[in-house]
Amino acid sequence: MIKQVIYARAVGELVTTRLEGCHELTYHSLFDKSFNLAIDGQLIHIGYVAEQLSPFSIQLRELDFKLAKLAFNQGKITYNQGKLILDSVTIDVTYAKTKQTSLKQLINQSLSQHEISPVFHSFLEGTGIDFSSIIQKQLPDTEFIHYLIGRGTGLTPSGDDFIIGLLAVDTIETYLLQDSHVVLKKMLVDKQTTDISLAYLEAATQGYFTSTICQVLCHLSDKERLTYYLNELSELGHTSGRDTIAGIFYGLCQLKQFKEAIYGEESRTSTRR
Secondary structure: OOOEEEEOOEEEOOHHHHHOOOOEEEEEEEOOOEEEEEEOOEEEEEEEOOOOOOOOEEEEOHHHHHHHHHOOOOOOEEEEOOEEEOOOEEEEOOOOEEEOOEHHHHOOOOOOOOOOOHHHHHHOOOOOOOHHHHHOOOOOHHHHHHHHOOOOOOOOOHHHHHHHHHHHHHHHOOOOOHHHHHHHHHHHHOOOOOHHHHHHHHHHHOOEOOHHHHHHHHOOOOHHHHHHHHHHHHOOOOOHHHHHHHHHHHHHHHHHHHHHHHHHHHHHHHHHO
């Protein structure tokens, strides 16, 4: 049989490293607008250009995606020299543009210098969990992370999406205690949530996030663009986007309090001197 060759338009930064040294993949999960392949417990997400790009995504043109989707679960999948070979389709990633999804590379300025935009308030309703009631408990960071991981329903539980929002802020400017990262990494090793959520959380612990999350944090001081990207993020999944927005908002609030506490103490110390 002659295989149809289709060319990927873009890939996330983690795709190449995940595929290097890999010879065979397995089918993982199929959805209307995307599907996932698995390699040694890690995922490669395949979707089309209109969808947001994840750090481990391969993006195709919509028509090409429909062709690739038809090959799902049909025989084995192999990878060789930049080509993913499915049953009836070969996806060539050789010429695809690698899109940056590392927040540290995209943003090199302090987030705490920005006022938190009131635009966020329009997107804080409709979350999968009532995060405000959890926040009011004022749990220590480690207990907070422990409570949220895997909490909620769906492919990416609401608690996990919220944590990703927290990590996005913390990646640029640290405010979470180191113990929180230790607890989170242990829970990921223990697989205390879904496979798909694990993939996004593991990428987030390495500083990699979806393209839309990156754009939100890149445009905190631009009301028009911030509104545009918050709206785009809010439409992700049933509540996933809004859960993530809530995490980003809470992370920005926590960062602001953290900085005020530090600078307030420094100011009091210098006054006493």
